[in-house]
Amino acid sequence: MGDIKTQRTLSMTLSAWNLLGELADTSELSRSEVLEVMIRVGHEEDFDVKQSKADLLRKVAIST
Secondary structure, three states, X not given: OOOOOOOOOOOOXXXXXXXXXXXXXXXXXXXXXXXXXXXXXXXXXXXXXXHHHXXXXXXXXXXX
């Protein structure tokens, strides 16, 4: 039996929402399904969230 699904509220930038929408459209999944897959894969692969955030922020700072 699978996990019980509950509705949650998330805050993100409009650009992140749009990118999530593009990923969902491309994969023919809902935004919530895309997030769930990314979270589970990231957990399995020991995704370093702090490092990735720092890398993204550094990219933004360089490009502006």
